[in-house]
Amino acid sequence: MSQTPPEPAVSPRSTEYFRDSYRRGAMAAVRISVFPFVFGVLFMTAALSRGFSGEQGVVMSVIVFAGSVLFAGMEIWNEPLPYLALAVTALSVGSRHVLMGLTLPGVFGRSVSRPPLLTLFFLTDLNWLLTTKAEDARNRFGYFLGCSTVVYSSWVLGTVMGWGMASLIDDVTLHATRSMGAIFMALLIIMLSRGFRGSRWPWLLAGVASALTSLYSQKLAILAGVLVGALFAGLTTGENDAQ
Amino acid sequence: MPSETATWMGIGVLALATYLTRIAGYLLGTRIREGSRTYRIIQTLPGCAISAVLAPSLINGSFLETSAICSAAVFFYFTGRILSALSVGLLISILGTHWLLG
Structure with missing residues (x-):
């Protein structure tokens, strides 16, 4: 009597699973990458109109990578620069990242023993939500990095494009797009609500x-x-x- | 506008503080046992945070802003089309603002 040999157990950390999940995460983020792109354009337009140079805007975009924090920070960007208030603003506005981060160890599960802390720099509302929802991804950390790659690229690309397009966006239109952050939050909570147990x-x-x-x-x-x-x-x- | 040196230092402060918010939650989360009561409570917290960020905009925003947000949300709720929902919200906001201020 022949017996079917049991399938070898594949670790969730295997390279194959990681690559597959990374690709799936990137594909999922491509569909909604217009959000970070448009936020990037609007951020740069606002930064230039407030007296920042294009280079400063790009560096802010690249090393802060948080639209809500940057917009809030620019609101209090006065002479002399209130460093403590800037830090408190960033900690307060970014506090939801702390709450999202709390859930990440459970979300990543066994896909990674402990992610390199630098990779958490890419944590945003969008890729947290996509990763949380991707319950069928075999390596959620890979999925997170796939989303992050697309979201970060779109944001930085939007910033650079905003540098060139700033003169095309008039003040009234820029003023009108203030509600985009709230629109994004409203859509985000509906997405989060779907399937929430x-x-x-x-x-x-x-x-x-x-x-x-x-x-x-x-x-x-x-x-x-x-x-x-x-x-x-x-x-x-x-x-x-x-x- | 502050001096260039002050501006670069300000950017550094923002970057550092924002990064701290991103790693702090994860580091704390590794200490919480999966399936515990605390674990289940923290699953609801990101929704609370998003809700807490959104609600003041609905209350304190202009009628036009609130209309744009609600229209986008209703459109997305019923169609599931996120890009169209964003377009609906932005169109209402941009056209309405131009109409009111133009």
Whole structure:
């Protein structure tokens, strides 16, 4: 009697899985790479209109790589430059990256023992969301890097294009595109909501708390929202709740 | 505009602080046991953060901005077409602003 030999177990960290997932991640990001591209164009146009040189704009784009942080930072870019306020602004606006990062070890799973910390430089809302949703990817870290490559390239390309196109975008149009960040967030939360297995009540309460706080203090709004959402999630998540 | 040296240092501060936000969460997350109650709570937190960033724009934005955001969201919810949804939102915002200010 012949027995079929068991298939050799392939580690999620195998090069084959990594390459396949990397390619899939890049393909997934290509479809929505217009977001970072347009953000890049708008950022550079805004930076030039505020007195930054093209070179400074490109370097900011390349080494900061966070549109919301850059826009918020430019708002307080005065003489003398408030370094502490800049740091606090970056930490506050970028705080959602901390929360996204908290989930990453579980998302990456066994695909990587510990990612090189430099690769986390590429963490953005978009590639975090895509990687979180890609449950069938065999190497989620590879998938993350594939998304990141496309998102980062589109953002930097958008910045460079914005340098050349800045004169074509008038002030009224630039003013009108202020809402693009919020539009992006609205689409992001709908994408996140699809297939999410937990309760959405904490999200709703976080939004309400943040909106109410913003009527008194814009700076504290995000923090208040996250704290209320986290508190509610903490109170309502039981030991045996389904993940 | 601050001096060139001050500007480069400011860019460095932004870059460093932003990078810290990107690695801090991951480093803390490695200490949380998968499947634990804490683990399940943190799964909801990114949604809370996105919601907390979005909500003030809806409340404090102009009628035009709020309309653009809601139209894009409704369009995306029903069609699933993200690029079209973005275009809808941006078109409303840009055309509306030109109409109001033009």
